Amino acid sequence: MSDTSKSVPQEQLPSQELHPPPMPVINLGHLSLDDPTARSRVVNDIAKSCRDLGYFQVINHGISQSVMDGAVEAASEFFKLPSEIKEEYASDDIRQPVRYDTSSKDGISMSRAFLKHYAHPLCDWLQYWPQQPPIYRQAVSSLKREYMEKYAVEVRMVALKLMEAILEGLGIGKEYMHEKFEEGLQLLSVNCYPKVSQSDTTIGLAAHSDYGLLTILLTSCPGLEVVDRSSNSWKVVQQLPHALHVHIGDHMEILSNGQIKTVVHRAVLNPQEARISIASIHGFALHEKVSSAKELVDEENPQKYKESSFNDFLEHLTANMDNMQRNFLESLRI
Numbered sequence: 488m489s490d491t492s493k494s495v496p497q498e499q500l501p502s503q504e505l506h507p508p509p510m511p512v513i514n515l516g517h518l519s520l521d522d523p524t525a526r527s528r529v530v531n532d533i534a535k536s537c538r539d540l541g542y543f544q545v546i547n548h549g550i551s552q553s554v555m556d557g558a559v560e561a562a563s564e565f566f567k568l569p570s571e572i573k574e575e576y577a578s579d580d581i582r583q584p585v586r587y588d589t590s591s592k593d594g595i596s597m598s599r600a601f602l603k604h605y606a607h608p609l610c611d612w613l614q615y616w617p618q619q620p621p622i623y624r625q626a627v628s629s630l631k632r633e634y635m636e637k638y639a640v641e642v643r644m645v646a647l648k649l650m651e652a653i654l655e656g657l658g659i660g661k662e663y664m665h666e667k668f669e670e671g672l673q674l675l676s677v678n679c680y681p682k683v684s685q686s687d688t689t690i691g692l693a694a695h696s697d698y699g700l701l702t703i704l705l706t707s708c709p710g711l712e713v714v715d716r717s718s719n720s721w722k723v724v725q726q727l728p729h730a731l732h733v734h735i736g737d738h739m740e741i742l743s744n745g746q747i748k749t750v751v752h753r754a755v756l757n758p759q760e761a762r763i764s765i766a767s768i769h770g771f772a773l774h775e776k777v778s779s780a781k782e783l784v785d786e787e788n789p790q791k792y793k794e795s796s797f798n799d800f801l802e803h804l805t806a807n808m809d810n811m812q813r814n815f816l817e818s819l820r821i
């Protein structure tokens with residue numbers, strides 16, 4: 488899904504409710520407790536958030552604040568590098584293992600610079616990651632700073648835990664397709680948005696949904712908005728200390744045969760400061776097809792989508808680069 492306008496039309500402004508509905512916040516620590524009742528309560532809470540909203544936040548996720556800060560700092564320092572260094576990673580080919588861009592060729596990057604690179608299996612991809620700034624790939628231990636690599640590994644552990652809980656909540660068992668997810672891909676989309684300037688551009692990244700199974704988002708300050716399905720309006724996402732934001736991607740909608748829906752979201756520019764966000768997108772391996780779980784397909788609930796892989800998505804994107812209304816999920820609806 489995409490929207491090419493650069494400022495937010497009045498009717499699309501997020502509603503300024505006096506008491507906005509609170510974002511579901513899941514305490515992930517309870518998943519690992521040796522207490523089946525606590526675990527099933529968390530699984531149910533996650534299932535409810537997935538079905539009703541498609542997004543939630545997690546606390547007690549096991550990633551320390553210093554690792555989160557280190558990843559944001561590494562990203563921020565990368566974007567401060569001279570253009571000629573960043574341009575070394577520029578490419579129009581979306582299949583490149585690392586890709587830097589600043590323009591809206593993708594139809595949705597209205598005012599964002601991004602660096603995208605794969606992160607799992609790390610041994611295959613690390614060689615392509617930026618060499619600079621040094622903290623992108625190495626801990627500068629004398630300064631007690633952490634780095635992107637550590638964050639990538641730890642956020643994947645959170646994704647594995649969440650995936651198990653979501654599958655359990657769908658009633659198809661936490662081990663369902665476990666190997667495919669374990670061997671699956673992780674793509675980091677590292678984004679940098681300027682602060683609002685005098686110009687009327689207020690949208691950094693226009694409305695879209697993510698294509699993997701799930702996305703875990705770390706942000707340096709507020710700016711994320713999601714479409715609330717019940718009111719079909721934009722909602723500002725609150726920024727809780729030490730929380731990570733989670734949302735459902737297109738492939739999860741397919742796997743759940745529509746029981747869980749992908750989330751349309753966008754990033755608006757922050758009036759106070761430039762903003763960094765790191766979206767960690769998790770899915771099956773590039774060529775692995777995702778299809779609706781057969782346990783969730785019956786006479787009453789026929790299969791709603793054709794199967795597809797991440798690779799199919801990349802092909803769809805390449806073939807529809809000029810088509811701003813492209814929508815991968817729509818193209819798969821039966």
Ligand SMILES: O=C(O)CCC(=O)C(=O)O
Pocket residue numbers: 676678692697704706710711712752753754763764766
């Ligand atoms: O910057 C944000 O808050 C959202 C980023 C995002 O949606 C993406 O990278 O896909």
Ligand SMILES: [Fe+2]
Pocket residue numbers: 695696697752766
């Ligand atoms: Fe996104």
